[in-house]
Structure formats: C-alpha cells, structure tokens
Amino acid sequence: MSPPGTGAALANVSLDDKYALDSGRVYLTGTQAIVRLLILQQQRDRLAGLNTGGFVSGYRGSPLGGLDQALWAAKKFLGRANVTFQPGLNEDLAATSIWGTQQLNLHPGATVDGVYAMWYGKGPGVDRCGDVFKHANFAGTSKHGGVLALAGDDHAAKSSTLPHQSDHQFSAAMIPVLYPSSVQEILDLGLHGWAMSRYSGLWVGFKCVADTVESSASVSIDPDRVNIVVPDDFPLPPDGVSIRWPDPFLATEARMQDYKIYAALHYARVNRLNRIVVDSPRPRLGIVTSGKSYLDVRQALDDLGLDERDMAELGIRVYKIAMPWPLEPEGVREFAEGLEEILVVEEKRQVVEYQLKEQLYNWRDDVRPRVVGKFDEKGEWVRPHGDWLLPAASELTPAMIARVIAKRIERLGLHPNDADRERIARRVEFINQKEAALAKPRIGIARTPFFCSGCPHNTSTRVPEGSRATAGIGCHVMAIWMDRSTSEFTHMGGEGVPWIGQAPFTKEKHIFANLGDGTYYHSGLLAIRAAVAARVNITYKILYNDAVAMTGGQPFDGPLSPQDIARQVAAEGVTKIVVVTDEPGKYPSGYFTDSIRIHHRDELDAVQRELRETEGTSILIYDQTCAAEKRRRRKRGKFPDPAKRVVINELVCEGCGDCGIKSNCVSVAPVETEFGRKRTIDQSSCNKDYSCVNGFCPSFVTVEGGNLRKPGRAEAPDFSTLPPPPPAPSLADPYGILVTGIGGTGVVTIGALLGMAAHLEGRGVSVLDMAGLAQKNGSVVSHVRIADTPEKLHATRIAAGEAKLVLACDILTGVGYESVAKMQRGVSKALVNTGLVMPADFTRKPDLQFPLGSMEREISDAVAPGDAEFVDASTLATRLMGDSIATNLFMVGYAYQRGLLPLSEASILRAIELNATSVESNTLAFQWGRMAAHAPGTVAEAATPKRPKAESQRISGSLDEVIERRVRYLTGYQDAAYAKAYEDLVARVRSTEARVSPGSTALADAVARYDFKLRAIKDEYEVARLYAETDFADRVAEQFEGDYRLVFHLAPPLTNKPDTATGIAKKSSYGPWMMKAFRLLAKLRRLRGTWLDVFGRTDERRLERRLLAEYETLVDEILGKLAPHNHAIAVEIARVPEQIRGYGHVKERFVKEAKARETVLLGEFRAAVAQTAPVRVAA
DSSP: OOOTTSOOOOOOOOTTHHHHOSSSEEEEEHHHHHHHHHHHHHHHHHHTTOOEEEEEEEOOOTTSTTHHHHHHHTHHHHHHTTEEEOOOSSHHHHHHHHHHHHHGGGSTTOSSSEEEEEEEEEHHHHHHTHHHHHHHHHHOOOTTOOEEEEEEOOTTOSSSSSOOOOHHHHHHTTOOEEOOOSHHHHHHHHHHHHHHHHHHSOEEEEEEOHHHHTEEEEEEOOTTSSOOOOOSOSOOOTTOSSOOSSOOHHHHHHHIIIIIHHHHHHHHHHTTOSEEEEOOSSOOEEEEEEHHHHHHHHHHHHHTTOOHHHHHHHTEEEEEESOOBSOOHHHHHHHHTTOSEEEEEOSSSOSHHHHHHHHHTTSOTTTOOEEESSBOTTOSSSSSOOOBSSOSSSOOOHHHHHHHHHHHHHHHTOOSSHHHHHHHHHHHHHHHHHHHHHHSOOOSOOOOOOOOTTOTHHHHTOOOTTOOEEOOSSGGGGGGGSSSOEEOOOSTTOTTTHHHHHGGGOSOOOEEEEEEHHHIIIIIHHHHHHHHHHTOOEEEEEEEOSSBGGGTOBOOSSOOOHHHHHHHHHHHTOSEEEEEESOGGGSOTTSSOTTSEEEEGGGHHHHHHHHTTSSSEEEEEEEOOOHHHHHHHHHTTOSOOOSEEEEEOTTTOOOOOHHHHHHOOTTEEEEEETTEEEEEEOTTTOOSOOGGGGSSOTTEEEEEEEEEOOOOOOOOOOGGGOOOOSOOOOOSSOEEEEEEEETTTTHHHHHHHHHHHHHHTTOEEEEEEEOGGGGTTSEEEEEEEEESSGGGOOOSSOOTTOOSEEEESSHHHHTSHHHHTTOOTTTOEEEEEOOOOOOGGGGTOTTOOOOHHHHHHHHHHHSOTTOEEEEOHHHHHHHHHSSGGGHHHHHHHHHHHTTOOSSOHHHHHHHHHHHTSSHHHHHHHHHHHHHHHHOHHHHHHHTSOSSOOOGGGSOOSSHHHHHHHHHHHHHHHTOHHHHHHHHHHHHHHHHHHHHHSTTOOHHHHHHHHHHHHHHSOOOHHHHHHHHHSSSHHHHHHHHEEEEEEEEEEEOOTTTOOBOTTTOOBOOEEEOTTHHHHHHHHHHGGGGTTSTTOSGGGSHHHHHHHHHHHHHHHHHHHHHHHOOGGGHHHHHHHHTGGGGOOSSHHHHHHHHHHHHHHHHHHHHHHHHOOOOOOOOOOOO
C-alpha cells in the first residue's frame, strides 16, 4: 500500500455505492449500515431462491434519530429490494404492525414467501413496547420472515431524560439480544439476527449505541461474507416453532420454555457468535466483554501498551460476546477453563456477569475461576456491598477499565518481568494524572445545548410571572435550564399528567404543560384526555412547529395541522382553546371555529394570564414553524422568505441585553466598541424570527424590501503555486484526529469528509460523531481514526492522550474535557480556531466574558511547546469567502498544509466533490486554508476589509485618546462648555491619582469612561442625533441593496405608556419618515435642560440627572480620601456606572442593582484603613 498523502490512485466511488453496489467495500455510517442490511437480506434471500419482502417500522429517537431520514433517502434502493418503510405512529403500534408481518402467511393471498421485518426505537420505546413484544415474541415468527428489533440505547443520557439499557426488557420478553461493536458487525450480526429469528421462531433484539450507529467506517458488503449455518441437529418439535393459528395460550408458553429460547442458544453455539479473540498458551486472567464495552476494553489495553503478544505472555484471554442474553454456556466453559479469574466488563446493570456466575456455580472450587465485574471479590450481596470496580451508573471509559485491568494483573502477579510492570504502572500513572488535571477548576464557560436561532420555543415556553410550567419531550425540554420557570418532565406522552396527582393536595391552582406537536401525535392526546377526565386546572401549550424538530425536522407520521388539533381537543371536552402565532393573518376564513380566538405572539403573556384563571383543562396552540426547518425549506424555495431583516444601531444600543432576554436568540451577538460592549445581529445565522425587536431599546431597525448584499470574496491567488506539505504522518499505528466544533455549524461534515478521503485511498477508517443533543448549539466532537488497514482499528474512540491532531474548529469546544483528555505532550498537535463565538449563556448574561487567553494557555499546556497553533479562522474565512460556514474547511486546508493529515489533496478534494454540497466554496475554503498556513501575511492582506472598521469599533490606545474622543463627543452631544466640565473633572482625578498612586491611571480611566456615560445619556435628542448625524444610513447601505425602507421600533414615553399588568410599555413601528423627524429632533438638542425641554420632565430623565450629580459628588469624596490603601476600592466605585444601562424599566432595574453594589463598596472605602508596619522592639 502506498504511503499516505502520496496521491495514489483513488477508488472510483459514488455516494450511491453504499446501496447500489452488490459487493465490495463501501464507506457508510452505522445508520446507513442498517439500511444496507435490509438490502443485504434481500440479496441473500434471492440467492437462496426465496421471494421475500422487507418491512420497517418504528419511532425515531437518538441514537436512532436519523434512521427514518436514511430510509427515506434510500427509497429507490429499498423499493428494488421489495422493502416497505412505514413510520410508526408510536413505538408500540409500530411493533404491532411488525407482528402483523409475521402473520401474513397464515392467510391466503400472500404475495411473498415471508416478510423479514425490522422494528426500531429508542430505549424508552422498548419499555413502552413490553406488552406487544411479549405477545408477538411468544406467538413467533414466520419460517421465511423473522424480526429484528433495534433498540437505541443512550447509556449516558446524552440525548435522553434518563439513561437506558434495553437488555433486561428484552430478556423479560424472552427476546435474545445481539450487540454489535462496529459498523461491520451491524451488517454481519444483523444477518445472523434474521437467520436466528427464522430458525428459533423468536424476535431478536439488536442493541444499538452511539459508538456504533453514529460512527462511520469502510466495510465489506459482500452478501456471502457471513457464513450462516442453520443447525439441523437440534430436537425441534414436529410442528416446528414458527407462528401458527390457532395457537392456545399455554401452548405458546410451552413452546417458548421448551424449545425456542434453547434453539436460539444452539444457533449461537453453532455459528460461534461468542468467541475468544485474544488467547494465551497459559491463560490466567479472562476478560469478558461485548458491544461498546469491547471497544473500550481494546482501547484500555492499548492505553496500557499491551498488544496481543504482550497479552499472550501475561496470560490474558479475551472473550467477545455477540449475544449477551441468553449467554451460550458451551462457549463459556471453553473460555473459562484454566482461568484463575474472570473480569466481566459491561456497561449498566449486570447481564453477562449474573449468567456467567450461574453457569460456573457448580464447578468444583479448585477449577472454578473467581468472577469480578461490577464489584471486587468482596462481592455485591454483602452489607455494605463491595467496592465498585466498574460502576453501573452512566458509561464506562477506557481509563476506568485500564485501571481495573492493571489492578487485576498486579493482584494475580502476571508480570513476567519488572519492565512490563513499570511500563503498565507508567501508563496508569499518566491516566491518573490526566484525570486529576482535568478535575481541577478550569474554564468557567461551556457550550450548553440551546434553542436554534429564531426557534419558536424561545417565545412559546415563557410563562407569566407567578406561574410555572412542566417540560415535555422534545427540543423544548431545554427550557429546563433556561429562565423559563419550567421544571420536571415526564416520559413521552405523559406531559401534564403528574398535576393530576398534585392538584388535590396543593394551594397552587393551575400550571402550564408544554406538549410538542410530535409528542401530541405520538400519544399526548391521551394526556389531555386524562386531564379533562380528572377536572384539573391546567393549560396545555401545544407547540406546533410543523416538524419533528428534535431529531432532524422529520414530518409528522400522519396528517396533523393546527385545525386538526383544535377539532380533536374540542371533541375531548376542553374548556377553552386559543391560538397564538407569529402570523395571525395566515389562516383562511373559517379555518377555526368562531369560539377560538387568534392572537399574535406579542400577546402571549396576556393570553396566558387569562388562561390560568380559566377553570378546567384549556388549550393554547402555539403555531410557528421550526426555525431550522424554515431555513431548510427556504433553501429549497418551499417556504416564504420575507425581505425583512433586523439591524442594530450600535451607537444607540446600551448593551443591556434585554434583546437577548426577549428573544433568547443566539443570533444576537456582541460587538466590542470604544463605548463598551454592544449588540449586533449575525445575519448569516439569523432565521428571521424578529422577536429581538421586542427588546426595550430604540436601536432596533428593520430593513424591509431589498436584499442582503452578497458578501464579496477576496480575489483568489494562484493556488497551484503552493508547495507540497511536509511528508504525511505514518499510518503504521492508527492516526487519531479529534475534530471539535459547535453543533449546527457543519463540524460533523469534516469527520465525514476525512473518513471518505481515507476510504478513497483504501485505508482503514472509523469516524465517531459525539453529537446527540449537542447538535443544538452545543459541543460536538468527532473521533477520526485512520490506519493502513481496517484490521488495525479496534476502538472508534481516541484513547486518552492519543490524539495525534486536535482540530479545534471552535476553541471553546477545543478546551473541553473531551478534547484536552485526548492531548499528550510529545504525541498531540493542536490546531485551534480562536474566532469568538459566544456560548448561548450570553443571551442572559450580557457581560459574559470569553476567556481567550486562558483557553489558549490550557491547550498549550496540554501539548509540547510549539505544538499548539492558534489562528482566527472564523474571521479570515468569513472575510475571504463571505460566509463563516467556510471556517471548518479552511481549518482542514490549514492542517493539510502543515502536514498534519495523513491524506492526499486529491482524496480530500474528491471527498468534497462527492459530498455534493457547496463544492466550489468548500474547495476554495480548503485552498485558502492551505495558503494561510504557507503565507499568512498574504492571506491576512487579502482578508483586510477594504473599508476600515467603524470609528466606534476602534478601541482607544491610551487614556489621552479616551479623553480626547469623549470631549469631542460631548461637544457634539451638547456644547463645548458641557464637554469642558467633563474634561476638568477628569483632569482633577488624574492629578490626584498621580500624586497618591504614582504610575497608575486606573481611577482616571474609570472616571473618564463613566462620568462620560452618565453625561451622554441617550435621551430623545441623542437617539435622534445618533440616527440622523452619524454614518448609520451608510452602514446599512453597505449591507443591503435594492429598494428597501427602514422601519424604526420605538416606545416614546410621551405616547407609549406601560402595560398595567406587566409594567412594560409596548413598542410601536415608525416608517422611513422617522429619519426626517430624527433630523429635526437632533437639531433641537440645545433645548436639553431648559424649560422648553419637554422630554426632560419624565421620571427617567430626572433619574439620569440625579445619577450624574451623585456620581460627581462621590468622585469628590473619593478624591478627598484617596490613599494607596483604598485606591483599588475607589476604582471599583468609579466603575459602578458600567452596570447602569438600558432604557425605561430596564434601566431602573440596572440602577437598583448598581446602587446596591455602590453602597457596599462605599462602605468598604470609608472603613478601609492603611496597613501599619509592625513596630520592632529592640531585644
């Protein structure tokens, strides 16, 4: 095989290969492997002369959240294989339809010999199906049919409200369980599963976890790859074990207990599903494991530096179990012979361990090995129980397993020499040190999953003050960790029902319950029926967003509209129905009955206040399309795209953050200016929800009509002149690349592209995407492992300290636990994008800091000096390409040119081409990244904006400049005398500070900034001036083109009075004529403070004048008492006005908080005493 990155001939590959090819190797994900499995079974049946059909039904949920989309995408290929996909209304009804497929051949008219069927569902869906699973499994399968039941288990609850483990539910229903450990095994064991089902008459469970389903690999799809042996030596009953009718109830049980489950065991034995994968001539320690835990064990052994030769010398034998329940006993006996101890490694509650102990129980004491797993040799059933070895909670890590294996090796004295002992001890010490270092307090911010930009739930999940809501299953469950007075949740379909048990025993009269439209259709209507029957006071907020948003925007599994919902709940007997929407005018006449009122979402608070006083069960249908789905449909031209966008006049903005609170939207971004942090709208991510306009601030303007200018691209140089990169890394050992980024920005695509590039070169490759709920603005991590051959890849995750490259497309995710844990000095290199993208907490924390320096140090410390490189790829890519989405491919190009990718340019570019999305842009971004690594100066010059940064965004470089700019501002604000008063005060502070604390200007700087802030209040005259006499209109013209108009959103205190219920004034919209009014009003600013100043008589203006007077009085006091010992406190006092911001009621709230802090600090200042030097007493 040619060395990596040499440009060897690439395989002729298309994206359809995974389904279209009859044999060979293809690159696919675990989810796609499940689809291919259906085609493979049809291939095998046809080769066997069978005329069968396939049938798939189930209900989506992580880690099987994208299976239905993959099935739809493969419709053409599934049709050729005679496979029908029918999404289930919910899990148990889907399972019932699967049961029906096995009954087909009991009746005349069947057009096929049998139907091989596949059910799929998340772990909770398995729980839900207990009844139908038992009935259908006892009834049996058809001779040429068979059932595979896919359980998506989320052991660590990364995308679930509860960790789940389906093994025990399957065993309770007498369903054997297969547990694949790789994408290849999804295919191999899946074929065994249907063969076993046909042979034994049983349904067969198929355990799917993220490490297999959400990983990608290059696999073989040869239909004859798996040699299936159908046993002919098991004593089956004369009438067989297949489904039949009639079938007496007790006869089905007898057939199960006497034959079927033992037939499955016999099948597993004959086909050696469980096997020894590592052996020793003198075995003493046996390790038993299956599925994901097998991957962790192999990784743990790698972490300890133990290859198969080392294990043979140490006396270690590894038993890989493909069928954890029931555990086949003859294979166990063969494995256990000669062992002193068996370590069972499995996640969650014991499945294999209990069976293993039972099977070994009757062995003689002198030959029976000791069994440990969850607990040490002291055991579980003592009081107190023994120490946990491998805990049942959450999921196991390779580090945990490595420590346990090392201890068992030490306890058994397996070390043949001191060198081996020391080597293993060093590896364990490294693991311990790494975990200890990571346990220390680190960066205080994180990327928590959050609603998408413009998500309807940003508004719909709010409740009035004094009320509370309960959460439901779906995206809106994230309201739990937001400022939404939302707590508790139930299983899917139980939303609101806990209130039935609470209502009789509480003084609380009413609650709200959030219920997603997908959940409503799944089973939620029954919860509403229960609430009506119980006569409780509850309002169901049915959140209709026209898609199953949580798992990828799938359509409903049947017809559903707001009209349907209204009719259905009316028939259930609810007391009141109202509709709240962002577009009240969209419904045709007669769409709802006359009794149903339609409200704009701006009236949500008032509507909910009314509903909480309504007796009985009421319904609020909140109708607004999912923002992510809007974006997808708009790209396809299937959803209205209004010519309306929001901009913020940053000079008017006060940085109060009320727009973030009102909208809860991550497209409201910070912009640092000379006058503090302000806000801007990220137009590239904005989904046109417009709720940010409700922020109580006059800085919001909508640009209506026209279009957003397409950002210009920099002129591309001749990339053919780029020199080749340094020699690519060796693939003699697996090469691990950890890719990190922000969910929803295309970071997962990077892993897919690298994986496809490796596949094109004929390499072994696996890609594991750790996404789940993190896809919603959270931290996404992809593990990419590349080797010469597939056989060298055992684990899908990169081991602790074993990442050769950390490609951090976002520095905040790059400094996370998952990333830093994979770095090691002398092993890892880090390439980090330092572009600032605030985490979602910024919506509620306006002063949230992005500790870039600390994060860079954290990463630099984790690798060897010089092995971390930081580049602001976001800014460069956006300026060069006109879109921040180019950032990730820019980073790939940069890494390639640095010689950090063991791939050729040709394979990467071919992978981009095969991806068939924005091919030209992605190719260009890749080449720009290469150029940035080779000639950073050239790229920086190309990325320099042709128009200089706005003057307000240029930060002053000295105190003199700070003062000079503010004097100039205040002169324009009012007059020279007003500015002179400011200048004199600052000069006096500066002089006093220089005398008391030589060399320090912190106090003068604080007074210069914040006396100015209190003087330059943004009253009506100033807001008008900042629109009419600045470059605001020019800056809008730079962003937009065509025939547009500006609409201003204001709440003039003389006309817009506060709402009696909320105390908040509503804003009004004013058209383009407002600019003329602003020009006139700006010219009247000399009236400020005179008897003609009509605006100066409001409470807000009086408050602002008082704040300035109080501040300057306070400065006088500080100057009179200033001393070295109280200087630091004086600076803090002088900075207090930084916290006074906003307009109207928002400013009032900030003033109260600031004054409270000022009082505390002033007390400390007045009480501070100088430290006296200790008096030395002569001896």
